[in-house]
Amino acid sequence: MFSHRWRFSWDRYSEVDLFTDRYEASAETLSQAIRAAASEEPDADGSVLFGHLQGTVVGLRYYTGVVNQGEMVGLVRQPQNPYDRNAVMVANIYGNQVGHIKRELAAAMAYIMDNNLAKVEGVVHTGTKNKFTMPVMLAFWGKEENRNVVIEHMARRGYKVNTGGSTTAGAHYASYKSQGACALPTKKGSTVPLTAEELKNAFDNLFEDLMESKDGEKEAATSVGTPLLPHQKQALSWMCAQENKSALPPFWEKRGELYYNSLTCFSAKEVPDRVRGGILADDMGLGKTLTTIALILTNFHKGKPLPVEKCEEQSTSLKAKSKSQMTLTKLKGSSSAGHGAEGVAAPCSDLPQVELICADSPDIIGITDKSEKSTSKGKMKAVKRKPSQKGPVLLEDLDFAAALGGSASDTGIKKKKTTKTTSSTMSVDSSIPESADDLSATATLIISPLSVLSNWLEQFEQHVRADVKLKVYLYYGSERNRSKTFLSSQDVVITTYNVLSADSGNKSPLHGINWLRVVLDEGHIIRNPNAQMSKAVLDLKAQRRWILSGTPIQNSVKDLWMLLAFLRLKPFDVREWWNRVIQRPVTQRDRAGLKNLQTLVKCITLRRTKSSEVNGRPVVSLPEKMVCVEQVELSQSERxxxxxxxxxxxxxxxxxxxxxxxxxxxxxxxxxxxxxxxxxxxxxxxxxxxxxxxxxxxxxxxxxxxxxxxxxxxxxxxxxxxxxxxxxxxxxxxxxxxxxxxxxxxxxxxxxxxxxxxxxxxxxxxxxxxxxxxxxxxxxxENHTNSEKWRTSSKVQALMGNLLRLRCEDSSIKCLVVSQFTRFLTILETPLREHGFSFVRLDGTMSQKRRTQVIQEFQSSAPNSPVIMLLSLKAGGVGLNLTAASHVFLMDPAWNPATEEQCIDRCHRLGQKRKVFVTKFIVKDSVEENMVKIQKQKQDLLEKAFGSTNTDRKASRIDDIKALMEL
DNA sequence: ACCGCCGGGTGCC
DNA sequence: ACCGCCGGGTGCC
Structure with missing residues (x-):
């Protein structure tokens, strides 16, 4: 199954080298190859355990892979093996070959494996005791319908699969325990399976309160113009530590000369790859974007800030350039050489050195350096910055290149002394390979959903000091610059998941670059490992990887695999190990499995909620929020x-x-x-x-x-x-x-x-x-209401009364007017127009383009900007930033109070300067009042939904309805 | 002895 | 491999 991806050399000696990865030219390690192949592996979910069989691993002395007591091994078919086309290779968790399955047994297994009748998993209970062979406990997992075929096939070959008698879930659980990895020392009673309720609770809280022992604050580099809040400094400190740390990944410890993984019982001579990065899972509104920008500017290399140029410096040390050439980028000698002649004196004011240019579509702004963009690859050579510092810079450069080469998987860099893209150290033409396929890491790639793309650009503009030239390139639109040289010379490249996945495959420039850092914004959206988008993301080469997500888990444990795989959290980036060590135990409610999952998540995640505290003080101190219910009396005819x-x-x-x-x-x-x-x-x-x-x-x-x-x-x-x-x-x-x-x-x-x-x-x-x-x-x-004659209603009157009063008090106040009925919003447009309110409207039917535009208009503080937004309750979902508004009018109650809260939070969030007033209009003596009464119950119901049966839910629904109708 | 036994060479797939 | 297997040396007890 995987074997076609593996390049085997049947010469014994070079084979060893292959597995130790010492001469691999490409950065792709065997482990990555397995990961790639195994990501297609089906979930362990639907499989049942057929039984066990003791087998023998032979040929240990030819390979470097070691196995410890209780450690799991992978079994991989090798149909191309010249000595035996039934060969089954045995590899340890790290991907190093350990040996082969004994010939006769391999012959029996090959048929089963090749026809996908069962997945065979191995555990070595004894460890590598002798130098030549060792026993391995094989477990056969597969679809129920294949059970007998598998058992009979093995029996015919003289191998009796021990089925343990029973086939119930309990038996599966028991047999899992008997053949599982040597788990961490388990406490007494931990073998009792979790209840569904416990599992669900543990799961919901998996990402809660992941902030302990992550204190310590770090100041951002001076190029960050916005002062960080304490919790953001804390996050920055943690993120820098995650990127720079030399500590071992979770579950690894040093034991004598070896590195030992307590979960998989695997040990290795080499230091395991560190996870450089993690998951920043702060609640929305806590400033994940700002923190990330700070990280980019602050932690470039060895804790030093990203070298950026100040406007003043550039005017003295570089040739003059036209304003358009300056734009927001740090300039290089190349552009100077290419365009210097047409240069005009550089503006050295405090104007932001950021130019927004239209890329493909008018509402997408691109920040780029035009001179770079128009500069062909060939002209990119002479890169000379800070010429006066050339000496020391070169020293630093070597150091830098060495540091880049430090990671075992980044072998591509070792091939040559790479100086070309280290932006602080631009040296000479010769160091830039024309082939440009060895682009080393200085740039950060940010991948974001289209809807928040513009937010990134705005935030870069807003938070990077105006006199700092940061090269931010928006890789989007049909005119996007696909030059790898160009892209890797940026400080930041921003693109969308769709563009990335559209590009992937045939010569994707994004995949050809070894990024300093890849950041997945709203990273939870790549949770389906079979999606093209996910594959495209996994294929990216990077030294540091980050996932930003307000809601890292949507539904189940399965969602987490993608995140860990992206972070390359060894060995769980290989689906098989994930399934065996985490997913299956957890879904079978194994306490140790859950504990391991919790530890794992804790090691790589920082999450604070709005209610979290730093140094005893709330993470965010938002302005006060007043919620009041305004009762509306119906007119007589309405009543x-x-x-x-x-x-x-x-x-x-x-x-x-x-x-x-x-x-x-x-x-x-x-x-x-x-x-x-x-x-x-x-x-x-x-x-x-x-x-x-x-x-x-x-x-x-x-x-x-x-x-x-x-x-x-x-x-x-x-x-x-x-x-x-x-x-x-x-x-x-x-x-x-x-x-x-x-x-x-x-x-x-x-x-x-x-x-x-x-x-x-x-x-x-x-x-x-x-x-x-x-x-x-x-x-x-539906959208065209053909009401020729407009009429008012009590609720409309109530709203208009409020709006008019507010306008008298302070004409700068902005309001959100929220309804679940888009047609109600349409009705409201008439009186708003009548009274000369300038308003915008945001509902679910609008295109992404239009939405961005509307939000921008509304958020603007320009004197003639709209003061009212008609907002459909369901529009946009989370992530919308409508902090320009300080008053919210909820025109009608929602079934789910959380929906209302979410909506209120769009303006009551970080960035809100004013006190927020929320007015809920409720018609007196009506179904609306009853809805409010059962909102609380409804909330409880939602919480119970996970564990409850369908019958419970049906009953609750009926109760709801009875309560609403006062029956 | 067309055997048994002994001891050295040898060894994955 | 403290095995099994092979093949050569050897041969009462």
Missing amino acids: EEYELARNEGRNTIGRYVAEGTVLRNYADVLAILMRLRQHCCHPDLLAKISSDLGAAATPAQLREHLIEKLRLVLASGSDEECSVCLDSIHLPVITHCAHVYCRPCIAQVISTAQETARCPLCRSEIKTNELVEFPQEEMEK
Whole structure:
């Protein structure tokens, strides 16, 4: 399976060298090759243990790989082996070959391995006791349906797989224990499996409070213009330490001459690769971006700051250049040589030496040095900076090159004395190879989701001192400069996950560069190891690796593998070791496994929440936040209409409750509730629906009705969750029994059903071809409300009263007006216009481009900038920065109070200067009041959801509905 | 002795 | 490898 990727030399002596990686020219180590191959390895999840078999490893004396007592080994087929095409190689965790499986046994195993009938895992209980052979305990894992084939095949060859009798989960657990790695010394009682609840709790808290013993603060380099807050200095100190430290990675310790991993029981003669980097998992708003910028500027090499030039210096030491050439970059002699003639005196004011140029699209700003951009590779040679310091600089350069070569995996650098891209030490033409495939590390690559790309550029501008020229290049858009020489001469290159994955493969410049540092912003988005994007990220070459993420775990242990693999946390970057040492034990609720996972995470993660404290003081001291509920009284006519609808709805739902058919009629129930909520906001929100949603005569009618119901569910504020994934609904479809799910979720339910698939909510029969989607045209039509005559409502009046009062008090106050109903936002536009408010609108239908634009407009402090943002509750999600606003008006209550909190946090976050006022409009004596009452319960329900059964959830839903309708 | 036994050379796949 | 296997030397006890 992996073997085709391995370059074997069958000469005994050179083979040893291969495995010790001493003569490998490329930076790709065997371990990386295994990792690459093994990332395709399926999850251990679906596999069951068939049984064990004692085998023999032979030929130990030919290889350097050592195995300790209890250590796991990898078994790898070698179909190309000239002596035996059934050969099965045995490798230790570090990827060093240990020996081979004895010929006869290998012959039996080869068939099973080649046909993927089972995954064979080895544990050596005895360790390498003798010089020639050793026993190995083999465990066969595979799909249940292959169990007998495997056992019989082995039996026919005279190998009896010991199945241990039972095949229950308990047996799996027990046999895991019996064949597992020699775990850390386990305390008494730790063999009792965790309960689901314990596991879930431990998991939720995995990333909590990861700040102890990470104190110590570090000042940022002077080139960072913004003073760091204490917790940011703490983070900077930790990050620098992570990058510079010589300490061993987690679980490694020195034992005499050897380095020993207490988890895998592996020991090695060489120092294990350090993880230079980690996960910065601070809550959003704590300044991960600023901290990262500080890191880039502060910790370039051996704790020294990134050499950047000041404006003054450049005007004296370099030839004059035109303003456009200066731009934001540190200049090199090359640009001077290439363009000096046309140069104009450099501006030496305190104007930011950053120029934003349009790249591909108008809302994407690129920061670059035009002269660099237009300079061809050939002109990049003569690089002479600070000529007066040439002597000492060269010394430093050697030191630097040596330091770069220090890591065993960065062998590419050792090939030559590399001076070309060390920006502090530009020397001469000859040191720059024309081939440019040996680009060493001085640049930081930042990969970010498109939506926060502009944020990075802004933050660089904002936090890097104006007189410092930092070369930041936005690698985005079709005109992006793909020259490796150019890119690696930058200080910072910013790109998106999509660009990276689009580039990867055929001669990707980003993959050709050995980066000083790679930073994954919102790193949790690469959690699926099979995604192209993830593979592209793993393939990057870098000396230091960082993951920034506010929410490092989304769902399960599995998500973590990608993060560790990216960080190259040995040996878990190889999927097999991860599966065997962490994932499988944890999913089987093994305490030691969980403990190990916790230790692992703790070693590489720094996370603070808003409530964390540094030196006894809160990490962030945000301005005060006042939340008040403003009761709205309906007008008489509104009240009459509301009561009418309420009584009707109550009767209907009461009937469903009595009949026990609430869930069967769930869509109707939601529709009723939604109509009541809409009544509370504005009468025109009510969808004009056919009064009779009863039996449909024709398929077309049925479809029409289903679409109508789907529309109601979707319009109900999006916090309706899919009962399959318990997440908000993605790609909604409605079943014939009128229940709404994510299409992928329900499709999976249907495909995994044995015979007839049944609706998870009401057990009606469902079929894939009967799922109804929302027609696209309808989607668009939804946005055009054709209310010719605009009318007001009590809630609109309440809002306008507040807005007008605020404008009188202080016209600079900005407000967020939030609703779950985008049509309500549309309705609100009319009175806003009428009263001359300048406003913008942000909702889920807008393109990323437009969003960025709107946010920028709103955040601007320009005198004519918008003072109101109409915000759809579900728009944007986390990460939005709307600190320009200090007042939030929540027009209607959400099912989930966390959604409201999240929305409030968009302005009540770091950067907010004013006191924040939140006003929640709640209509008195209405379904809204009841919603507020059950919000707390709803929160508890969400927390319970993980461990609870489907029945529990159904019951709670019915209770919710009863409470809402006062039944 | 067309054996057994002894002891040296040797050894993955 | 403190094995097994091979093949040559040897041969009552």
